[in-house]
Amino acid sequence: MKYLKFILFGLVATSISAQAAGAASLVGKKSKTKDYNYSWDTREYFVEDCSQNANKWICKCVLEKLQHEYSEAEFLYINKDLYNNIDHPEFVDFVSTAVDLCDSEYTNSRRNDSYGTGDGLAGLLGGGGGGIATKAKGSIRTPSERDIDISDGAEIRSAADIMKVVRQRTPGLRHVYNKFLKKKPGFQGKVSLKFTIASGGEIISISVANSTTGYSAFDDEVKADVSRWKFNKVKSGNTTVTIPFTFSE
Incomplete structure (x- = not known):
């Protein structure tokens, strides 16, 4: 048993010093356990x-x-x-x-x-x-591609490209809604924002095009949050879009 321990130790030491990467790769391929550290x-x-x-x-x-x-x-x-x-x-x-x-x-x-x-x-x-x-407890419906109205610069940015960012960032607006639900329980509605995206991806102008929430302070905070979104860069030109965001409990 004593010699077996030495043999095992020697094998382990050899594998670590000579073929650590290969052994690690083999374990990764063989193991079904996904827990990582x-x-x-x-x-x-x-x-x-x-x-x-x-x-x-x-x-x-x-x-x-x-x-x-x-x-x-x-x-x-x-x-x-x-x-x-x-x-x-x-x-x-x-x-x-x-x-x-x-x-x-x-x-x-x-x-x-x-x-x-x-x-x-x-x-x-x-x-x-x-x-x-x-x-x-509040929820927000992520806009779809057909909800995006591109009034200027459609040849620069497609709705599909814009949706990549909208899909990622819209869930983040939930915290704004929940914060204002504390102040005014039960309110809901749709906030449509019109904004212009510069070639560098930043939003250079934004406004509330329409709202059914009846809560201007909430609308303004949603606008402020979206104004910080960053889109992909393009060679030149601005794109102006209008996108609705629907909030409900």
Whole structure:
């Protein structure tokens, strides 16, 4: 038994020194278990970035769920794409579900309906907001491509290109709605925003084209949040669009 231990130790040492990458790759291909362990730097980066706009507890909870499904390399690759407005709908759906689960876990752990989080996805995907908000109860319907009215510059940006950003960023407006639901429970409606996107991707002008909410302060905050969205760069020219956002409990 003693010699067997030495043999095993020798085999392990040899594999580590000579073929570590190959062995690691083999394990990765063979194993069906998806639990991963991100590096300290990646974990710290995620929590710090996320907690600028969301509850830190929720950020850590979502990170744990990400490590059950995505490898560190996959996460870093997708995260870079999201910052460059490259769509990953399956990942966004996964994070959205993870946020809802973590919201519920947080609320249950506090055993108090007056606390919760409604802005988790906003923080994770750059929607803005921050802190601990009311328990998420409002919803927002993500506009479809046919909802986008391009009044100028359609030859520069297509509705499909614009939708990539709209689809990613619209869920982040939920935290705005939940915040104002605290002040005026039960209100709902549609806010249509008209804005112009410059060639660099930034929004250079924005206004409320129409609203049925009857709540101008809410409309203005939605406008302010959307004004910070960033679109893909193009060679030249501006594009003006009108997009409706529908909010309901």
